Structures are given as structure tokens and as C-alpha cells.
Amino acid sequence: MNILAPGKRGALYFALGLFALTVVFIYLSYAYAPEVRLFPLMVGYTGLILCTLDLVGLTDTGLGRSIDAAFSGKVDEETRKVPKFAPKLSRQLIAMAWMVGLTIGIYLIGFMAMVPVYVFSSMLFQGKKSVKQCAYGAISATVFIWVMFELLLKYELYRGVFVE
Amino acid sequence: MFDSVLLALDNLLTVNSMGFLVMGTCIGLVFGAIPGLGGTTAIALLIPLTFGMKEFEAITLMGGVMAATSTGGSVSAILLNTPGTAPNAATTFDGYPLAQQGKAGLALGAAATASALGGLIGVITLVAVIPIAKEIVLLFAPPEFFLLAVFGLCAIAVSTGGRLLQGLITACVGLIAGFVGYDAVSGEVRYDFGIDFLWDGVKLVPALIGLFAIAEMINLSVKGGTVAENPEMVKIQKIFDGVKVVFKNYPTMLRGSAIGTFIGAVPGVGGTVAAFLSYSTQVQMAKDPETYGKGNILGVIAPESANNAKDGGSLIPTLAFGIPGSAETAVFLGVLILHGLDPGPTILFEHEDVIFTLILTLTISCVLATLIVLALARSLALLTLIDVHVLVPAVTVVALVGAYALNSEIGDVFVALVFAVVGYWMIRFDYPRVTFTIALVLGEITERSFHQTMLISDQNWSIFVTRNISIILLVLIAASLSYPSFRRWSKKRRMRREGAA
Known part of the structure; x- marks a missing residue:
């Protein structure tokens, strides 16, 4: 029997991820002195309770529907929308x-080398643009970044792990 | 006082000063519109330029930047759903849906007008409030700061369109992210996983760039097409309707300006909270709260008037006590000190003309920035018709350079990436990013206020229920959290009554 509300499988994984993050956070907090972990633990346990409610709220059960409705302010028929x-x-x-x-x-390889490569290939493969359009896009983006950040604002942009 | 105003006018009405004012306004608009840059970066970058200037010239340049950044930020918030500056994030909730409905011109007109009027109200309040500023700010002690932060989070979670539980969860996760790094209270480094880069904590600018700008680019990339859902619907001829709608809905603008000025004056809270609080107040007071987040023009007016009004408000503690109200005013404080002006009572009594020069600059710059946005709105609105496969790579690279530029740390680019991925899944599964952001912003002040409260009260929690303002804030927190249940109950009652009829 599938107790998960329809269309909520992805949301379940995300909610589980947040639940796991909170558990790990609480576990890590106990490595610190009581006064240092006091406030983080207050937040962690509050988060854990809320994540549990969220997980239960994703189920297609009476309790799940009640939790969903109580926090969303929606009436029953509105809470099950996919x-x-x-x-x-x-x-x-x-x-x-x-x-x-x-x-x-x-x-x-740093910003100045990667920006044209990324803009060109992204427009070519994702956007299905012509090679000419991709080249214009890559040159424009690179020139803009160089003029704006390096020339006018005097930033020294990152040159890559091999140069740095 | 009248002599000071005349002296300020004399300072301002020179070719140099007016030139710096116009330059500051234009720079502020550009830095505001480009996600990840913002006013703080602009002021910090311009500091070396002011070395050779007279103090009032430096103030006109910086004042121009401060007044124009949030107006510029509203342009990218409305057209691209990527707030130029953090306080503009609240504008995206209704500004972007309006752009998607083809009403980008209306939203831009309303945002620019609300910004100008909000800014003017903030400046007028600054003039009026300076004599009693000390008493106002001193009403807030650590327990009130703590409860104000909690109330801010709860109120914003409630306003996220029926996602209170998810809003509270993301608020907790935002606070958790804020705990990373050096703890100002204990002096200990926490949750750094042995990575030196994390000692300074999760930096706000790269996190916000990832969470809003790049996450939105991933979302657009997945969806494809253009930013406007239906390109046929993009109409940009209603700019001046946007101007009119602000005057027609002046109570919203006045309320937003009042919230912005008040929150701006509370040190450390800043424009982001002001804008979100103004937005959530508007939603809670509305007769049709369900229309917010779907393109209600009042959802643009409320945050925009607040985030410009906060400029005047945040200068109250900065000028009167030397306590910056925001990051931007903190950097501005550095400019004043650099030019031999000591913020606090000294500047109030000995350099009143400088204060009025700043006030006049903010006033003129607010109006000037609005006129520029209104004049260019038609061209700016065309941005929504750009193919996402051209827009995504262009915005992404600029955003990543912005994430790197502030601290020149390559680690910030990875922080932006991590937050972009988290931000995308938050969009995908409808977990509010706004509460996460506010929690990240307020994390430090919340924890510090909590510890200070515990120290003051000798670990006695009853301090929260024995102080008048604390009690009011606790009631507001309870009211905001019970609001969805109340709404559900009243909706059910109405349905039952209609069924019986």
C-alpha cells in the first residue's frame, strides 16, 4: 500500500534530506561546550520536530492531511493538489x-578562459544557436566582464588553480 | 538649522557636487541592477576615489549610490526574478509574476515611484527623528531584539502562501547555515569541518547570489523558452499606470515607508527585513491574501517603499550614535571617518551642514533614479523576451564573478554553487527561500541577543514575559503562527454557510 500523497515522491526525498541534515547538525552540536551549543540545539530540535511534521504531512493519511491543513490554512480538498x-x-x-x-x-582555468568556453558551449548545445551567434555571445560576455571588473573596477579575477 | 540648510545647498549646487551626485546615482542604479553587486560593494569600491575630494563631494557621491541601489535592484527583481540587492528579494514575489503576465511596465513604474516616495519619507523622518533618535533605539534591549528577529521569521513564514511549515523549516536551516564559522559570543569556530575557508562563516553575498540568481537560472534552463511565460503578453505601455497606482494606494506606500524607516533605524536589522516585513504586513492586512505571490501590484509597492525608506532610517543610528543600521551605512561610516567627520553627537552639533548635504543628496538622487528607471523601463522590460539559453549563460557568469569579486575568494564561487543547487530544489518543491535568507541574515544577531538576554536575566527565561515590548512581540508571534488555522476555520465557516444557503 502506498501511503505517500500523489505527486510527492520528489518532495519526500527533499524532506528526508532536510531531516537528515538536521539530525547530523544536532549530532555535531554535541561536540561543543554546553553554552556554545545551547542556541544551535534549540534551533536543531525545533527543526527536527518541524521536519518530522513535514514528513508526516506528505503522507496520504488522516494525520498527514490534518498537519498539511493546519499549517497551510487550506481546507481539506485544497491540500491534495498535485x-x-x-x-x-x-x-x-x-x-x-x-x-x-x-x-x-x-x-x-579561471574566469577569463572559462567564461567564453561556457557561454559558447551552453548556447551551442543547450540553446541550439548558430556558431556565429554563440561566438558573438561568448565574446560579448567575456569583454563585458573584462571591462567591468578588471578594467573599471580593478579586480584581479581568479586565473585558475595552475596560475594561482 | 536654517543656516545649515543654506550652507548645504551652497555645497550641493556646484558643478562638481552635482556631477558626483549624478555619477553616484548612475553607479548605484547599475550596481543595484546587477545581482550580487549592490550598494555596499559600490561604496566600498568608490572609497579610494574620494581621497582627493572635499567631504561634501564625497558625501554627494556616496549618497547618490545609497539612494539609487535599491531602485536599480527592483529592475532585475521584477524582470528576471533575481534581486539586484538582497532587500529587493521581496519585490520578486509579485513583481516577477506581473512580468510573466505581461505587466512588467506596470510593476516597474510602481516600484520606481514607491521607491522614490519611500525614500523621501525616510529622509523626512530622518530630519524629524534625529532629536529623539536615542530614546527610540534605546527602547530595544537584547530580549526585544531576539523576539523581533523571531517575529520577523514567523511573520515571513506565514506570508509564504500556505507554506508555513516549510517556511519555518527553511528558517531553521538558514539559522543552521548561519552557525557555521566563528561564534562572536564564545569565540569558538563551529561546524567548519576543518576547512579554513569556513572560519568566516557562510558569506551572505555568494549565498544570496546562489540562492536567487543562479538557482533561478537553473530553473529557467529547465523550463526553457523566455522569462515571460507567454511572449505575446509582454506589454510595456503601462509604466505611468504604475505611477498612478502608487498614489491610488497611498496607505500601502505610507505603511511600507513607516516600516522601512523604523526597521532601518534598528541597528543590524536592515533593508532586507524591512522589505520582507512590509510585504508580510501587507499580505496579512489584505482582504485577498491569496492573490499575493501571483502578481498583486500592492506586493510590489509595499517592499519597494520600505527598502528605500530604510536608507533614511538606517542613517538615524549611524549619524546620531555612530551605530550603523546596515552593511551599507557601516561602509559609509568609514567614508565619514576617512574625511575627518566623527559620527555621533560631534557631527550633529559641529557639522550640521554635512548632514543636510547628505539629506538633500538622498532626496535628489531618489527622484533622479526613479526618473531614469521610468525613462528606460520600456527598454528594460524587453529583457523578459530574451531566449533563456542566451540569458542563462550571460547572467550566470556575471553572478559568479560577482560572488567572487567581493572577497576575491574562489571558495565563494563554490558557496554560490551549493546554494544554487539547494535553491533550485527549494523552488522545485515549494520550500520558501525567503525565510532561509532572512534566517541567514538574522542568525548572528538572534543568537547574540539570546545570549545577552540570558546573561542579563541570569539564565531566567521569565525576562521575555516581564517587559512590555517583549510581551507585545510574543503576542505578535503567537498571532502570526495561529493565523493559518484561523484562516482555515473562517474559510470552513464561510463554506458551511454558503452550503446551507
């Missing part, structure tokens, strides 16, 4: 992978 927009997990992971790739690239 989210309208549910993109594919693969699509979301790909979007995040681009950001992770950009950050690692910046760490390795």
Missing part, C-alpha cells in the same frame, strides 16, 4: 551539471 509542473529528473540534473561544470572549470 503540482502542475513536473520536469524530468534527467533534465534537471543536466541543468545542474552545466553549473557544476562551469564552477569546476573556473576553479581549474
Whole structure:
């Protein structure tokens, strides 16, 4: 029997992640002196209770519905709505992978080398733009960042782990 | 006083001063509009430029920046759902849905007008309140600061459209993130996992860039298309309707300005809390709270009037006591000291003309920034038609450079990435980012106030129920937390009555 409310599988994983984070935080807090951990523990235990309520609220049970309704101010029939927009997990992971790739690239080769590479490849592969448009985009972004941050604001942008 | 005003006018009405004022306003607008930069960065970066200037010229340049940044920040908040500055985050809740509905011009017009009027009210209050400023700020002791922070979090969680539980959870997670690093109370470094970079804690600017700007870019990338859900609907001819709507709804603007001025004057709380508190107050007082977060123009007017009014408010403790009301005024304090002006009673009695030069600068800059935004709104609104696959890489790289630039730390880029991923999942599963942000901002002041309260009371918790302002704040906290249940009860009662009819 599936007790999970419809369309809430992803939310369950996220809620479980927050629950785990709170448990780990409480565990780590006990490594500090009582006066240092007092306030963090107050927050941690409050968070733990709230996360538990959230997890129960995700279930399709009487208690789950009551919790959901009590905190949302919605009447019963409004609480079971399934989210309208549910993109594919693969699509979301790909979007995040681009950001992770950009950050690692910046760490390795620095901003001025990575910015044109990222803008060009992102517009080409994700946006399906022409090579000419991608080149214009990459050059514009790089020139803007160079003029704005290095030339006008006198920032020395990170040059990559090999140079630094 | 009249002599000081005349002297201030004399200082201001020179080619140099007016030039610096216009320059400061333009820089403030640009820095405000680019996510991650903001007024604090602009003022900090401009400090070396003021070395050779006369003190009133430096003040006109900095005053111009301070008055214009939040107006600039509202542009990216409305058009791109990425607040230029942290206080503009509350503007995204209704400003962005309005842009998606093709009413970007209306939202921009209303935001710019509310900003100008809010800024003017803040400045007028600054003039009026300076003589009694000390008494006002001294009413708040650590127990009140602690409860004010808790109330702020609860009120904002309630205003997140039926997501109170999730709002409170993200507030706790925000506080947890705020605990990382050096603890000002005990002097101990906590939750650093042996990483030196974390000793300074989670830095606010990269965290906010990740949570708002980059998370939104991931979201746009997943959705595809353009920022405006239906490009056919983007109409930008209602800019002056936005101006009119502010005057038509003047109680909202006045309330937002009052909240902004008051919160701005409370040291350390700042414009972000002012804007969010103004927004949540507006939602709670509205007859149609369910329309907020979906494109209600009052949801733009309330935070925008508050976050500009806070400029005047935050200068009250800065000028009167030398206690900065915000990060921006803290840097501004450095500029005053650099130019031989000692904030506090000395500046009040010996350099009144400098205070009035600043007041006049803020007034002119507020209006000037608004006129520039109104004039350029049509072009700015076109941003919502840009293909996301062009917009996403452009905004992402600028945001990451912004995350790095403030402290020149590559670790900040990774902080922005982590918060971007967390922020995306928060968008995806409807966990409010706003309570997370406020908790991160208020984390230190909340914990410090709590410890100070415990020290004052000798670990006696009854201190929270024996002081008048504390009792009022506790009642407000209880009222805000029970609001959803009350709403549900009244909704059920109405449905039952309609069913019977």
C-alpha cells in the first residue's frame, strides 16, 4: 500500500534530506561546550520536530492531511493538489551539471578562459544557436566582464588553480 | 538649522557636487541592477576615489549610490526574478509574476515611484527623528531584539502562501547555515569541518547570489523558452499606470515607508527585513491574501517603499550614535571617518551642514533614479523576451564573478554553487527561500541577543514575559503562527454557510 500523497515522491526525498541534515547538525552540536551549543540545539530540535511534521504531512493519511491543513490554512480538498509542473529528473540534473561544470572549470582555468568556453558551449548545445551567434555571445560576455571588473573596477579575477 | 540648510545647498549646487551626485546615482542604479553587486560593494569600491575630494563631494557621491541601489535592484527583481540587492528579494514575489503576465511596465513604474516616495519619507523622518533618535533605539534591549528577529521569521513564514511549515523549516536551516564559522559570543569556530575557508562563516553575498540568481537560472534552463511565460503578453505601455497606482494606494506606500524607516533605524536589522516585513504586513492586512505571490501590484509597492525608506532610517543610528543600521551605512561610516567627520553627537552639533548635504543628496538622487528607471523601463522590460539559453549563460557568469569579486575568494564561487543547487530544489518543491535568507541574515544577531538576554536575566527565561515590548512581540508571534488555522476555520465557516444557503 502506498501511503505517500500523489505527486510527492520528489518532495519526500527533499524532506528526508532536510531531516537528515538536521539530525547530523544536532549530532555535531554535541561536540561543543554546553553554552556554545545551547542556541544551535534549540534551533536543531525545533527543526527536527518541524521536519518530522513535514514528513508526516506528505503522507496520504488522516494525520498527514490534518498537519498539511493546519499549517497551510487550506481546507481539506485544497491540500491534495498535485503540482502542475513536473520536469524530468534527467533534465534537471543536466541543468545542474552545466553549473557544476562551469564552477569546476573556473576553479581549474579561471574566469577569463572559462567564461567564453561556457557561454559558447551552453548556447551551442543547450540553446541550439548558430556558431556565429554563440561566438558573438561568448565574446560579448567575456569583454563585458573584462571591462567591468578588471578594467573599471580593478579586480584581479581568479586565473585558475595552475596560475594561482 | 536654517543656516545649515543654506550652507548645504551652497555645497550641493556646484558643478562638481552635482556631477558626483549624478555619477553616484548612475553607479548605484547599475550596481543595484546587477545581482550580487549592490550598494555596499559600490561604496566600498568608490572609497579610494574620494581621497582627493572635499567631504561634501564625497558625501554627494556616496549618497547618490545609497539612494539609487535599491531602485536599480527592483529592475532585475521584477524582470528576471533575481534581486539586484538582497532587500529587493521581496519585490520578486509579485513583481516577477506581473512580468510573466505581461505587466512588467506596470510593476516597474510602481516600484520606481514607491521607491522614490519611500525614500523621501525616510529622509523626512530622518530630519524629524534625529532629536529623539536615542530614546527610540534605546527602547530595544537584547530580549526585544531576539523576539523581533523571531517575529520577523514567523511573520515571513506565514506570508509564504500556505507554506508555513516549510517556511519555518527553511528558517531553521538558514539559522543552521548561519552557525557555521566563528561564534562572536564564545569565540569558538563551529561546524567548519576543518576547512579554513569556513572560519568566516557562510558569506551572505555568494549565498544570496546562489540562492536567487543562479538557482533561478537553473530553473529557467529547465523550463526553457523566455522569462515571460507567454511572449505575446509582454506589454510595456503601462509604466505611468504604475505611477498612478502608487498614489491610488497611498496607505500601502505610507505603511511600507513607516516600516522601512523604523526597521532601518534598528541597528543590524536592515533593508532586507524591512522589505520582507512590509510585504508580510501587507499580505496579512489584505482582504485577498491569496492573490499575493501571483502578481498583486500592492506586493510590489509595499517592499519597494520600505527598502528605500530604510536608507533614511538606517542613517538615524549611524549619524546620531555612530551605530550603523546596515552593511551599507557601516561602509559609509568609514567614508565619514576617512574625511575627518566623527559620527555621533560631534557631527550633529559641529557639522550640521554635512548632514543636510547628505539629506538633500538622498532626496535628489531618489527622484533622479526613479526618473531614469521610468525613462528606460520600456527598454528594460524587453529583457523578459530574451531566449533563456542566451540569458542563462550571460547572467550566470556575471553572478559568479560577482560572488567572487567581493572577497576575491574562489571558495565563494563554490558557496554560490551549493546554494544554487539547494535553491533550485527549494523552488522545485515549494520550500520558501525567503525565510532561509532572512534566517541567514538574522542568525548572528538572534543568537547574540539570546545570549545577552540570558546573561542579563541570569539564565531566567521569565525576562521575555516581564517587559512590555517583549510581551507585545510574543503576542505578535503567537498571532502570526495561529493565523493559518484561523484562516482555515473562517474559510470552513464561510463554506458551511454558503452550503446551507
